[in-house]
Amino acid sequence: MRRNFLPLAAIVALSVVVAACRQDMHDAPRYDPLEASAFFPNGSAARTLVANTVPRGFLREDELLYTGKVSGQFADTFPMAVTADVMARGQERYNVFCSPCHGRTGVGNGMIVQRGFRQPPSYHEQRLREAPAGYFFDVMTNGFGAMQDYAAQVPVADRWAIAAYIRALQLSHSATVADVPADRRGDLDRPAQENQ
Numbered sequence: 001m002r003r004n005f006l007p008l009a010a011i012v013a014l015s016v017v018v019a020a021c022r023q024d025m026h027d028a029p030r031y032d033p034l035e036a037s038a039f040f041p042n043g044s045a046a047r048t049l050v051a052n053t054v055p056r057g058f059l060r061e062d063e064l065l066y067t068g069k070v071s072g073q074f075a076d077t078f079p080m081a082v083t084a085d086v087m088a089r090g091q092e093r094y095n096v097f098c099s100p101c102h103g104r105t106g107v108g109n110g111m112i113v114q115r116g117f118r119q120p121p122s123y124h125e126q127r128l129r130e131a132p133a134g135y136f137f138d139v140m141t142n143g144f145g146a147m148q149d150y151a152a153q154v155p156v157a158d159r160w161a162i163a164a165y166i167r168a169l170q171l172s173h174s175a176t177v178a179d180v181p182a183d184r185r186g187d188l189d190r191p192a193q194e195n196q
């Protein structure tokens with residue numbers, strides 16, 4: 001009887017010891033969020049970021065590209081070459097994101113306005129005709145008055161493409177026949193579809 005009891009007692013004792021040593025991941029030695037710490041001098045387990053830390057993708061050293069400014073002033077230049085592809089992209093994005101309020105020609109009579117939303121100013125008024133391209137980028141990036149920003153919906157490159165297209169809308173709005181290259185003036189008399 002005594003002989004059988006010893007191994008059993010050993011197993012029981014061992015299993016108690018082994019169970020006490022369990023270190024599954026659920027109770028690993030770690031700090032919970034905002035837990036106090038006796039280790040760090042300020043008593044907080046949450047460490048502050050090293051000074052000048054920049055999250056990945058947020059370096060944004062190019063001031064013109066990301067703010068529309070050069071040395072803190074709105075710039076009237078573009079951070080990329082304004083090609084026919086950029087204009088086409090700007091037109092397409094403008095018609096999607098801006099024309100519902102600003103209208104396809106930029107006079108401010110989009111469908112949302114016709115249904116009661118506050119009317120934006122026409123892009124063809126003198127103040128906005130003289131506004132630098134960077135200003136349009138800024139309005140899209142940060143919003144303006146009653147208008148929300150479009151930073152989440154319209155990526156940086158597309159915001160610039162839209163700014164370029166608005167510039168074209170403004171130019172064409174007050175263009176004269178003299179602005180049309182001589183060899184294309186004949187096209188003006190043709191129906192619109194033929195000019196595509």
Ligand code: HEC
Binds near residue numbers: 099102120135145162
């Ligand atoms: C939901 C309607 C709406 C949409 C969509 C919209 N806007 Fe506007 N926008 C407005 C209104 C309203 C104002 C005038 C806001 C105010 O004066 O409080 C305005 C003003 C502006 C101005 C003039 C700012 C000034 O100095 O007067 C610019 C430039 C502009 N929007 C550009 C854009 C561009 C570019 C887009 C597309 C990416 C866009 N908006 C999309 C409603 C809209």
